[in-house]
Amino acid sequence: MRLAPADLPSRPPISLNRTREFQAPTSVDVLVPSLKELSSEFVAHIRSRIPVHCILTSSAIGPARARQELIQRVDTDWFSFVDDDVKLRPDWWSAVTGMIGPDVGGVEGLWSYLAGDKRVDDYTRAMARLSKLLRQESWRDRIDRAFTGDTLLLAEAVKNIRMPNIPVWEDEYIRRWVEKNGYRWLRTPKVVCDHLRTYNLKPSYNVGKYGYYMGKLRVRSQLKRLSQLPIKVLFSLAYTGNPATVAFAIDKDVNIFKGALQAYVQRNSGSPLYSLAQP
Structure with missing residues (x-):
């Protein structure tokens, strides 16, 4: 659906001539890996947060297949993945585009479960506090894995990607592809997105x-x-x-x-x- 306005590659050397990443894109394709029809409220929300070129959805079953199919349809230099169960905060666009640099291939928005599942947010806060008290990061309740539900990506960084049909961790596979292509994957330092579903x-x-x-x-x-x-x-x-x-x-x-x-x-x-x- 289009709403108008394999193996990992070897790591190449980082080019000193990458300049376009410094400039915030004027418009981007927004990829929503959802089988259901998007609500008018969700579409309006996306357009209020992001300068949209096109909103693309996929009928492919499975998160990896859906993201793979959507990436192949991208028509802009940069694009965004936005899941239909998130809400972008007002500063999302400025936060992710503000981190664009000459070697950046993806910027992931830090997200919170506070609006969708209080037990998850409470437990995460408790573990962050416990980790600070013990001065050991291993006590934090977080596995270092990518999340593409609110992410800005450089199309060149995922060129020729071929994703395995895996039910989870497809986000991390995308991050690995980006990094193997010589780009960095960043995460905003503060929360800019809310998960609206129950964990x-x-x-x-x-x-x-x-x-x-x-x-x-x-x-x-x-x-x-x-x-x-x-x-x-x-x-x-x-x-x-x-x-x-x-x-x-x-x-x-x-x-x-x-x-x-x-x-x-x-x-x-x-x-x-x-x-x-x-x-």
Whole structure:
């Protein structure tokens, strides 16, 4: 739908002649990987936040296939991915375009679950506080993975991308492609986007499984996270007073560990998906 106004490549040297990235684009294609028809309110919201060239949607099933199909239809030098379950804050455009530089291929807007799922926001805040008290980043409740639900991308940085049909981590695959092409992937330092949906715990198993395949998660590190759970949930309950954070933390970390463990077993039995983790 169009609303008008494989393998990772080897890393090339960064050109000193890249100049167009310094200038904010005057208009961009906005890619919305959604099977359903976009509401008039959502379209109006997008147009109020972004100088839109075209809004593109995809009928492809699966997040990786949808993003792949949409990227192939881009007609502007820069484009934005915006999921239909997010709300961009008023300063989103100025924040992401303000970080454009000569070697930047993608700028991801930092997002929050405060508007959509308070238990997630409460638990994240609690872990950030606990991490600060212990002076150890490993206690934060965040896996370092890309999020393309509110991201500005340089079309050249994802040229010839071929994404595997994976149910999760397709965002991280895009980031890896951008970085292998010699560009940087940045994230805004402050929150500029709100998730409006309830956090879905069902994909947590696949987060662990495919995170292991991508080389981002290890069984040992996930086992360590499980050993930290008693302290985490007690601190979260005391810090936020929200009992829902306890069940959320346990279900999420246990499912991710199970997925990573299953991937480890499959790797040792020769699963072809493990090739995703290779350079």
